Amino acid sequence: MVRLHFDVLTLFPEMFTGFLSSSIVKKAHEKGIVSTSVVDFREFSTDKHRTVDDTPYGGGSGMVLKPEPLFRAVEHLLQDEPERPPIILMTPQGERFTQKKAEALAEHRRLILICGHYEGYDERIRQHLATDEISIGDFVLTGGELPAMVVMDSVIRLLPGVLGNESSAKDDSFSTGLLEYPQYTRPAEFRGWKVPEVLLSGHHQNIERWRRQEALRRTWERRPDLLRTARLTEEDRAFLRKLEEGSGE
Ligand SMILES: C[S@@+](CC[C@H](N)C(=O)[O-])C[C@H]1O[C@@H](n2cnc3c(N)ncnc32)[C@H](O)[C@@H]1O
Numbered sequence: 253m254v255r256l257h258f259d260v261l262t263l264f265p266e267m268f269t270g271f272l273s274s275s276i277v278k279k280a281h282e283k284g285i286v287s288t289s290v291v292d293f294r295e296f297s298t299d300k301h302r303t304v305d306d307t308p309y310g311g312g313s314g315m316v317l318k319p320e321p322l323f324r325a326v327e328h329l330l331q332d333e334p335e336r337p338p339i340i341l342m343t344p345q346g347e348r349f350t351q352k353k354a355e356a357l358a359e360h361r362r363l364i365l366i367c368g369h370y371e372g373y374d375e376r377i378r379q380h381l382a383t384d385e386i387s388i389g390d391f392v393l394t395g396g397e398l399p400a401m402v403v404m405d406s407v408i409r410l411l412p413g414v415l416g417n418e419s420s421a422k423d424d425s426f427s428t429g430l431l432e433y434p435q436y437t438r439p440a441e442f443r444g445w446k447v448p449e450v451l452l453s454g455h456h457q458n459i460e461r462w463r464r465q466e467a468l469r470r471t472w473e474r475r476p477d478l479l480r481t482a483r484l485t486e487e488d489r490a491f492l493r494k495l496e497e498g499s500g501e
Contacts, residue, residue: 256408259288262396262400263294264367271405276409285408288404291329317377340364340385342386343378344390347384349389351406352426354407366381367397433466464488472495
């Protein structure tokens, strides 16, 4: 049985073709873990010109997405669904998307993603149709398609069976509350730059300690804000104190 189904409501379904037919996302669909319906909500407009937007009441520039097509599209999708899944509006005004939110969304069986375009949405869509609003960052894009793909990609890779190695999502940046430790691969020396000795030692305990400390160091240097909420051991705290004192080299 499919573990998670996405319904993506968009006016530009072709934007999803490359995304859904490449790499890990494609494999997740092939394995039957994920399924996706990309729905052109223009199909649900109520007039013969298939209008989906209109000028804003009160004047001003740009076009606003009308409520009817989106309400009708969602109601059509949910006609046989006993429980209402999250109906997520992609908008720069939404809650900032994080790994934590991706983990929460990955618990659901179905997600509906609404991609806006033009100047924005009629406010009644926000108030009476959407259950969640997500922003992928403090910048404005032309449409919600890329944000929807960002959300889908980050959620899909968390589903059991999607990544070959179950542990590879576990160590990712943010999953542990810290940024990930530095990674190296062959060759052991490249243009005179050597891979840290400990990684070649085969000593698993030392490697684990080194990785933990480098993750702490990297987070301390780049995103100290994350340390406030990360799960830290006494040993971690002692290492961070050393960094503060300038002796964590
Ligand atoms: C040009 S934007 C509209 C911005 C709108 N006038 C505002 O200030 O909130 C068009 C659409 O792109 C999407 N979008 C743009 N930036 C986004 C972001 N940072 N996160 C999520 N969606 C975004 C939304 O679906 C939005 O409705």
